[in-house]
Amino acid sequence: MYAVGDxxxxxxxxxxxxxxxxxxxxxxxxxxxxxxxxxxxxxxAMGIFEGKYCNDCRNELPDDWFTDANINDIPDPSxxxxxxxxxxxxxxxxxxxxxxxxxxxxxxxxxxxxxLGRRLPEVDEKQIKRWRAFKRHAAQVxxxxxxxxxxxxxxxxxxxxxxxxxxxx
Numbered sequence: 001m002y003a004v005g006d007x008x009x010x011x012x013x014x015x016x017x018x019x020x021x022x023x024x025x026x027x028x029x030x031x032x033x034x035x036x037x038x039x040x041x042x043x044x045a046m047g048i049f050e051g052k053y054c055n056d057c058r059n060e061l062p063d064d065w066f067t068d069a070n071i072n073d074i075p076d077p078s079x080x081x082x083x084x085x086x087x088x089x090x091x092x093x094x095x096x097x098x099x100x101x102x103x104x105x106x107x108x109x110x111x112x113x114x115x116l117g118r119r120l121p122e123v124d125e126k127q128i129k130r131w132r133a134f135k136r137h138a139a140q141v142x143x144x145x146x147x148x149x150x151x152x153x154x155x156x157x158x159x160x161x162x163x164x165x166x167x168x169x
Contacts (some may be wrong), residue, residue, distance in 0.1 A: 011059065012057050020120075029117075033132065038164045044065055044071070045069055048161060053108060054109075080158050086162060103123075108162065110124075134163040138169045150168065
């Protein structure tokens with residue numbers, strides 16, 4: 001369904017009239033050092049962003065990403081894999097300058113589009129740098145939790161999942 005050269009038209013609540021072309025095969029040809037632990041489909045199935053993230057993006061993203069997705073019309077922290085709220089309002093992301101390029105929903109939207117094959121070198125470099133920096137949370141979990149105790153630091157683990165890092169460190 002998605003192939004190199006395809007154009008994707010976006011028309012959802014947060015973005016209309018945006019189009020991008022897929023320049024890499026789906027799930028391949030990632031930048032150096034960018035090795036996410038989960039695919040967007042896996043993340044949606046595990047439960048991220050309280051089930052209220054890409055609900056109106058279904059026309060842009062592959063249908064099979066939503067087959068087992070934990071989604072809801074209203075945010076529900078119990079839908080998160082670790083059962084805790086682990087996000088800040090989009091307004092804070094905007095205030096801190098964390099919304100980069102043409103992705104008004106932030107990092108995960110960028111990751112979904114990047115995974116599909118969109119490439120925007122300047123934006124990609126910044127987002128991959130942010131992804132690398134988030135890994136510091138895994139070190140904090142390792143330093144403060146016993147191995148196998150998934151109840152330790154659940155908000156931080158949820159954050160790791162939402163950034164495609166391994167929360168089971």
